[in-house]
Amino acid sequence: MTLHTQSVTxxxxxxSQGSVSSTELTEHxxxxxxxxxxxxxxxxxxxxxxxxxxxxxxxxxxxxGSAGPLTGVPIAHKDIFCTNGLRTTCASRMLENFxxxxxxxxxxxxxxxxxxxxxxxNMDEFAMGSSNETSFFGASRNPWNTxxxxxxxxxxxxxxxAAALAPIATGTDTGGSIRQPAAHTGLTGIKPTYGSVxxxxxxxxxxxxxxxxxxxxxxxxxxxxLETMVSHDAxxxxxxxxxxxxxxxxxxxxxxxxxxxxxxxxFSADLDAEVGDAIQQAISQLQKLGAVIVPVSLxxxxxxxxxxxxxxxxxxxxNLSRFDGVRFGHRCGDPKxxxxxxxxxxxxxFGAEVQTRILVGTYALSTGYYDAYYRKxxxxxxLIKEDFEQxxxxxxxxxxxxxxxxxxxxxxxxxxxxxxxxxxxxxxxxNLAGLPAMSLPCGIANGLPIGMQLxxxxxxxAGILQMGHQYQQHSDWHTQRAPLALQxxxx
Amino acid sequence: MSITNESVQHxxxxxxxxxxxxxxxxxxxxxxxxxxxxxxxxxxxxxxxxPLAHPLDATQVLRADEVTKTNNRxxxxxxxxxxxxxxxxxxxxxx
Numbered sequence: 001m002t003l004h005t006q007s008v009t010x011x012x013x014x015x016s017q018g019s020v021s022s023t024e025l026t027e028h029x030x031x032x033x034x035x036x037x038x039x040x041x042x043x044x045x046x047x048x049x050x051x052x053x054x055x056x057x058x059x060x061x062x063x064x065g066s067a068g069p070l071t072g073v074p075i076a077h078k079d080i081f082c083t084n085g086l087r088t089t090c091a092s093r094m095l096e097n098f099x100x101x102x103x104x105x106x107x108x109x110x111x112x113x114x115x116x117x118x119x120x121x122n123m124d125e126f127a128m129g130s131s132n133e134t135s136f137f138g139a140s141r142n143p144w145n146t147x148x149x150x151x152x153x154x155x156x157x158x159x160x161x162a163a164a165l166a167p168i169a170t171g172t173d174t175g176g177s178i179r180q181p182a183a184h185t186g187l188t189g190i191k192p193t194y195g196s197v198x199x200x201x202x203x204x205x206x207x208x209x210x211x212x213x214x215x216x217x218x219x220x221x222x223x224x225x226l227e228t229m230v231s232h233d234a235x236x237x238x239x240x241x242x243x244x245x246x247x248x249x250x251x252x253x254x255x256x257x258x259x260x261x262x263x264x265x266x267f268s269a270d271l272d273a274e275v276g277d278a279i280q281q282a283i284s285q286l287q288k289l290g291a292v293i294v295p296v297s298l299x300x301x302x303x304x305x306x307x308x309x310x311x312x313x314x315x316x317x318x319n320l321s322r323f324d325g326v327r328f329g330h331r332c333g334d335p336k337x338x339x340x341x342x343x344x345x346x347x348x349x350f351g352a353e354v355q356t357r358i359l360v361g362t363y364a365l366s367t368g369y370y371d372a373y374y375r376k377x378x379x380x381x382x383l384i385k386e387d388f389e390q391x392x393x394x395x396x397x398x399x400x401x402x403x404x405x406x407x408x409x410x411x412x413x414x415x416x417x418x419x420x421x422x423x424x425x426x427x428x429x430x431n432l433a434g435l436p437a438m439s440l441p442c443g444i445a446n447g448l449p450i451g452m453q454l455x456x457x458x459x460x461x462a463g464i465l466q467m468g469h470q471y472q473q474h475s476d477w478h479t480q481r482a483p484l485a486l487q488x489x490x491x
Numbered sequence: 492m493s494i495t496n497e498s499v500q501h502x503x504x505x506x507x508x509x510x511x512x513x514x515x516x517x518x519x520x521x522x523x524x525x526x527x528x529x530x531x532x533x534x535x536x537x538x539x540x541x542p543l544a545h546p547l548d549a550t551q552v553l554r555a556d557e558v559t560k561t562n563n564r565x566x567x568x569x570x571x572x573x574x575x576x577x578x579x580x581x582x583x584x585x586x
Contacts, residue, residue, distance in 0.1 A: 101566035194546045208545060237552050238545070306532035309525060317506060324507070326579050331572035335582050343509035355508055356521050359499065362506040363522070373529070378542030380532055385543060417524050434546025458547060 002488070003028050004164035005481060008221040011167055012069045015062060022062070022072030026055035026116050029074050033118065033165045035489040040141040040150070042159035044079045045087050046119040054116040061114060070228060071114030076166035078157050079120035080127060081107045081212075082201040090203045091123045091135040094329045094349030104201025105233045106170060106212050113228045118166050122156025125351045126320065127177055127205045129153050130423040133414045134353040141410065142185060143482035144448050148407040151181030151423075157215050158185040164485035168225055171215045174205050175308055176402075176427025178213050179439035183402035183451025186441045186480060188222050188468060189215040193458050194434035195240035198233035206315035207238070209308075209431040218478050219440060219468030223247035226461065247462050251469040256290030258467065260454075261395035263298040266426055272405040278443025278450045279401055282471065286399075289470055294395050300387040303380050304429035305421060310364050310377035311432070316354075317361030323349060352415070385433040392457050397464055401426050402439040402451035426453065436461045440468045441477040449480070494522050 003025060006014070014020045030048055037043050051074065058072030082088050082100035089095045103111075111117065122140040124132055132140040132155025140155045142148040143163035150159040154171030158181035161169050171178040173191035182189030190213045197212045204210060214225035227248060232241040262283065267276055287293055325331040325345025332348055335341035350358070364373035391398060403423060413419040430437040436456045443450035454464040472478050499519045503510045510518060564577060573580040 098570055101563060101569065195549070234554065238549065240547070240549070303532055303535055306529040309529045310532070321507075325572060326581055327567070328570035329572075337582050338584055339507075340509075341582055342507045346507050347509045350508075355510075356518065356525070358506050358508065359502050359518055359522055360525050363494065363498075363502045366502065366505060372533070375542055376532055376537060377529075378544060379537035379540040380535060381546075382540055382543035383535070383537070385546065417521065418528065421525075421528065432546065 004032060005485060006167070007217050008070070008073055008168050008224060011073050015072045016067070022055040022058040022116060023052065025072065026051050026074050026118070029118055029166060032489050036163060036484060036487060037165060039146055039484060040143055040159045040163055041138055042122055042140050042156040042163065042165060043076070043119045044089055044091065044122050044137050044156070047086055047117050050086060051116050051118050054111070058114050058116060068113055069224065072116065074116040074118045074167060075110060076118045076121050076157060076160045076169040077107055078123055078154050078169070078171050080123060080172055080203045081170065082203070083107055083117065083120065086120065088120065088203070089136070090126050091137055092125045092349065092351065092354070093136045094323050096136065096330065098328055102201060105198035105231065105235060106202060106229055109228050109231055110170070121160050121169060124153035124155065126203070126316070126354050127153040127172060127174055128316070128353050128357050130176070130180055130420055131414060132156065133410065134351055136351060139410055142407050142448070143484040144185065147409050148448060149184065149410055151184035151407060153177040154215060155181050158182060158187055161185070161187055161215055161217065162482045162485060164481070168217070168221055169215045170212060170229070172202060172210060172212045173431065174209045174312060175431050176424040178215060179402050179427050179437060179451070179453060180423060182215055182439040184407035184449065186449035186477070186482065187215050187217065188219050188438065188440045188478060189213065190222050190226060190438035190461065190465070191430065191436065192226060192230065192461055193436045195238050196230045196242050196459070198231060198236040198239045200233055200235040204319040206312040207319060208315060209312060218472055219438070219465050220248070220251060222438070223251060223465045223469070243459055244462055247465050250462050250466045253466060254290060255286070255467055255470045257292060258397070258463070259292045259294050259395040260286060261294050261296035261391050261398040263296050263301070263398060263400055265298060265301065266400045270404045270422070270425060271401055274445040275401055275403070275405060275450050278445070279452050282442040282452055283399065285474060286467070286471060289474060291467070296391040296395060296398065298387050298391060298429070300384045301429045304384055304432060305425055307377040307380040307384065307432060308428040309360070309421065310373045311381065313357040313361035314364045314374050315361070317358045317365065320354070320358055325349070381432045384429050388433045388435060397460065397467060398455040400453045400455065402453040406445055406448035406450060430455055434458060436464060438464050438468055440471065441480070442475070443477060444480060494519060494526060
């Protein structure tokens with residue numbers, strides 16, 4: 001049996017039956033990482049020793065009957081979550097040697113569920129990018145075709161799961177950073193409602209937009225991990241108690257009569273024909289399952305890009321002011337005074353894209369421009385949110401493409417904001433409105449996966465996971481594997 | 492709006508980034524590309540629209556004013572680029 005292509009749900013069963021131990025499973029994935037990751041560069045730090053210790057503990061818990069469903073199942077974490085004693089870089093030179101003295105709430109919850117941390121995955125530097133090319137540790141590559149990007153910013157997590165180097169992974173999504181790489185690598189990834197998952201210990205990019213979520217091989221696996229990730233946390237003042245956090249319980253209910261809105265403006269000239277066709281086929285399939293398709297209007301989405309690229313860089317410029325070369329992080333050599341210490345440490349520590357966004361944000365917040373940019377963007381943010389609220393008066397959820405096209409080649413869009421920022425035109429509005437949304441695979445074109453997005457009402461994760469699961473019960477796109485995932489590694 | 496080299500120099504100083512002339516020129520180009528994109532928001536009528544700071548319109552939660560943090564000075568100093576006698580070291584600030 002090939003362990004690495006099994007779902008988390010299947011691995012959980014194998015562990016509980018005693019067909020495999022967590023130690024064997026962990027060793028299996030560690031060997032795959034050590035043999036195959038040079039082809040896709042999906043890990044920044046591999047946690048061999050720590051993982052095997054955690055696996056041993058999980059095996060003891062399994063033996064004593066104190067195990068939960070996820071006990072002993074390995075996972076990979078985006079290198080944005082602080083892990084106590086394990087290097088956390090955010091893919092930046094700034095944090096190249098940073099060893100957190102504390103653990104994020106997300107990884108604490110996941111460890112408490114008994115999961116084994118295989119290591120920390122590659123990403124765009126400080127999560128700023130849509131291709132994983134801004135990483136200080138080099139670009140990660142798409143396991144479906146290594147000439148192509150895996151998407152970003154959670155590109156390493158996406159590549160690791162798609163190559164079956166980990167059964168599941170965590171990601172974070174500020175403007176599409178879970179959903180876009182999930183779409184580009186054939187995964188199911190969900191960004192929950194803002195506030196559902198604690199941001200404590202998750203290195204901040206844009207605090208009013210950032211949310212963590214699972215990147216998985218199916219909606220069923222995503223639901224299982226998301227249940228563990230969601231928690232009300234006093235350490236994050238924007239954390240909320242989720243009113244409907246039992247995501248797995250309704251997966252098997254029929255979707256007859258569920259109303260799905262389709263925004264026509266998302267199917268315009270920006271969308272590649274092959275992506276549009278795949279989504280139309282998925283829509284027909286959902287109709288056959290009993291869903292009712294309703295055209296909706298989301299005209300304000302056309303302004304999401306402008307609003308996002310004011311708000312996100314503004315918040316980032318404030319968040320990243322903490323990196324000053326004094327308390328932690330990169331410090332320049334021989335500073336001549338305090339200002340020189342701050343400026344040179346920051347200029348040496350941050351890469352080009354991060355510096356661009358800090359400059360945009362600082363400009364948008366500076367005297368004389370605040371009203372024209374930041375305040376204006378926040379007003380647009382309200383209009384975008386109200387647009388969704390109008391649509392949700394008619395429908396239960398919204399279906400849209402995740403990305404305009406399949407994954408581009410490495411280097412094609414890098415360094416060109418006019419091209420790169422368009423990768424996220426269908427995902428940004430969801431973050432601005434704080435809504436939950438999931439990308440799931442619905443086709444393949446030229447050997448590269450296509451994703452579609454289900455957007456829910458606030459706290460409507462259970463509904464979109466149910467729709468996703470029902471679709472996956474009647475389609476096999478999510479069981480298609482990248483060539484690298486099928487490659488065996490000899491022990 | 493387009494941005495000049497001088498403005499970028501000023502913004503870089505506000506952001507504590509020390510950019511040389513070629514870096515300023517590159518940043519000016521990049522910023523103008525981004526500003527061209529975001530300036531489209533100026534065309535939208537937002538008269539009488541309240542700005543939205545938090546996606547769920549939530550307000551700041553307050554907690555009781557009690558000490559919750561423990562002293563972990565050593566752990567925190569272990570990441571400091573330079574520390575001495577339990578303190579962070581910086582260049583001399585006061586002559």
